[in-house]
Amino acid sequence: MRALTPNGTAGGAAKGAVVAMPKRTRFANTRSGFDYLIVGAGFAGSVLAERLATELDKRVLLIDRRPHIAGNAYDHYNDAGLLIHRYGPHIFHTNSTQVVNYLSRFTKWRPYEHKVLAHVDEQLVPIPINLTTLEKLYGLKLTPEDAEAFLKSKAEPVAEIRTSEDVVVGAVGRELYEKFFRGYTRKQWGLDPSELDKSVTSRVPTRTNTDDRYFGDSFQSMPLHGYTRMFENMLDHPNIKVMLNTDFEEVRTEVQYDKLIYSGPIDEYFDFRFGKLPYRSLQFRHETVEQENFQPVAVVNYPSEDVAYTRITEYKHLTGQVNPRTSLTYEYPAADGDPYYPVPRPENAELYRKYQALADATPDVTFVGRLGTYRYYNMDQVVGQALALFKRIEETEKSESGLARAARSMARVNGTVRAEAAQGAGD
Numbered sequence: 110m111r112a113l114t115p116n117g118t119a120g121g122a123a124k125g126a127v128v129a130m131p132k133r134t135r136f137a138n139t140r141s142g143f144d145y146l147i148v149g150a151g152f153a154g155s156v157l158a159e160r161l162a163t164e165l166d167k168r169v170l171l172i173d174r175r176p177h178i179a180g181n182a183y184d185h186y187n188d189a190g191l192l193i194h195r196y197g198p199h200i201f202h203t204n205s206t207q208v209v210n211y212l213s214r215f216t217k218w219r220p221y222e223h224k225v226l227a228h229v230d231e232q233l234v235p236i237p238i239n240l241t242t243l244e245k246l247y248g249l250k251l252t253p254e255d256a257e258a259f260l261k262s263k264a265e266p267v268a269e270i271r272t273s274e275d276v277v278v279g280a281v282g283r284e285l286y287e288k289f290f291r292g293y294t295r296k297q298w299g300l301d302p303s304e305l306d307k308s309v310t311s312r313v314p315t316r317t318n319t320d321d322r323y324f325g326d327s328f329q330s331m332p333l334h335g336y337t338r339m340f341e342n343m344l345d346h347p348n349i350k351v352m353l354n355t356d357f358e359e360v361r362t363e364v365q366y367d368k369l370i371y372s373g374p375i376d377e378y379f380d381f382r383f384g385k386l387p388y389r390s391l392q393f394r395h396e397t398v399e400q401e402n403f404q405p406v407a408v409v410n411y412p413s414e415d416v417a418y419t420r421i422t423e424y425k426h427l428t429g430q431v432n433p434r435t436s437l438t439y440e441y442p443a444a445d446g447d448p449y450y451p452v453p454r455p456e457n458a459e460l461y462r463k464y465q466a467l468a469d470a471t472p473d474v475t476f477v478g479r480l481g482t483y484r485y486y487n488m489d490q491v492v493g494q495a496l497a498l499f500k501r502i503e504e505t506e507k508s509e510s511g512l513a514r515a516a517r518s519m520a521r522v523n524g525t526v527r528a529e530a531a532q533g534a535g536d
């Protein structure tokens with residue numbers, strides 16, 4: 110990775126250091142231009158920068174308006190020496206071998222299976238709801254068959270599953286829905302589950318065994334030295350220049366580039382022509398406490414609407430770090446702030462389709478990532494999306510350069526023919 114210095118020349122980014130760029134940057138020496146300008150140094154932008162530089166030898170300028178790389182997955186060591194995630198806990202899990210193989214070039218892994226407890230009825234019980242959850246809440250001793258029958262007896266028939274409320278009430282009944290989902294969803298989205306698309310709660314399974322893992326994916330691990338280090342390794346290529354603290358608006362007319370890849374918000378790119386795409390945001394309160402451990406698992410959910418935050422994360426569980434203190438993050442959902450979660454409602458999907466049509470009519474710009482496509486994606490999905498997009502770019506680049514080669518050789522042939530003709534004429 111090469112970071113541009115304030116006079117626009119390339120300077121090496123120290124390994125392990127976060128590259129912070131001053132706000133004002135001149136581009137005097139970048140006039141020679143780049144093959145690609147990539148907006149956003151999160152997974153989408155960084156994977157594409159790496160692939161284009163490594164595989165196609167393209168010169169890439171990667172910019173981000175934040176003061177760091179890694180997008181929402183950014184992590185760093187705090188004053189207590191604990192590795193924390195600035196934008197809330199990011200747990201890596203996937204079923205894609207292709208994605209694991211790709212990322213494993215840039216990181217080793219620490220096996221970690223995510224566990225979440227929910228604070229319900231004054232106790233901590235597993236979520237997703239499983240056999241243990243039911244036993245603890247109802248003081249029962251159950252076999253998996255009993256648990257299944259118990260949930261069936263609680264479930265309410267729902268004629269057509271449309272909303273997030275329908276999904277849960279249809280699977281586990283109203284009582285468990287109210288204990289675990291209603292308050293949490295209302296806090297998280299500022300909307301009642303009955304107003305939200307079914308996709309929001311469909312992501313959380315219900316189990317009748319004692320499996321208490323949050324995810325069922327075949328690969329569940331954390332980057333051994335954190336996400337930021339993984340991104341630094343990914344971007345450590347002489348063809349990649351990174352500029353931080355740099356908004357697209359500041360450089361769009363100042364830098365020369367052939368092609369643009371944009372992983373920022375699609376509505377912002379088009380100056381909010383049809384209005385703003387709604388997002389739900391979060392405020393994070395990071396805290397380090399003078400005790401070795403705080404809670405039994407990495408994340409504890411607080412579904413009650415009497416508590417303002419939705420969950421508390423304790424990072425030591427993700428990293429295995431040993432320290433007399435421990436670092437936590439409290440998450441407070443918010444209407445305003447950084448765009449985190451696209452709000453899945455039909456009218457928003459409709460609005461996005463309008464922007465998508467504009468994007469389709471703008472062939473020299475490619476929109477990627479969760480903000481570029483207004484969809485909630487997990488990290489592995491964004492990596493998969495970026496790798497698939499790279500394949501398409503590679504094919505186009507190859508056919509374009511094949512055409513250019515053919516045109517050049519045709520020009521040579523034509524030149525030879527003309528020269529021969531001229532010679533012939535002189536004979």
Ligand SMILES: Cc1cc2nc3c(=O)[nH]c(=O)nc-3n(C[C@H](O)[C@H](O)[C@H](O)COP(=O)(O)OP(=O)(O)OC[C@H]3O[C@@H](n4cnc5c(N)ncnc54)[C@H](O)[C@@H]3O)c2cc1C
Pocket residue numbers: 148149150151152153154172173174175179180181182196197198199200201202355356357358372373374391449450477478479480486487488489491
């Ligand atoms: C609280 C939270 C928790 C999550 N937890 C998980 C998890 O546990 N597991 C999981 O797999 N996924 C998780 N995710 C999803 C994960 O964050 C995304 O999949 C991933 O960040 C998407 O990468 P991206 O490159 O599309 O977007 P981002 O990471 O958001 O990167 C986009 C970048 O573009 C920059 N940018 C935008 N506009 C401009 C502009 N105009 N000029 C310059 N730069 C710009 C932004 O600053 C940003 O850094 C979570 C998301 C959130 C919000």
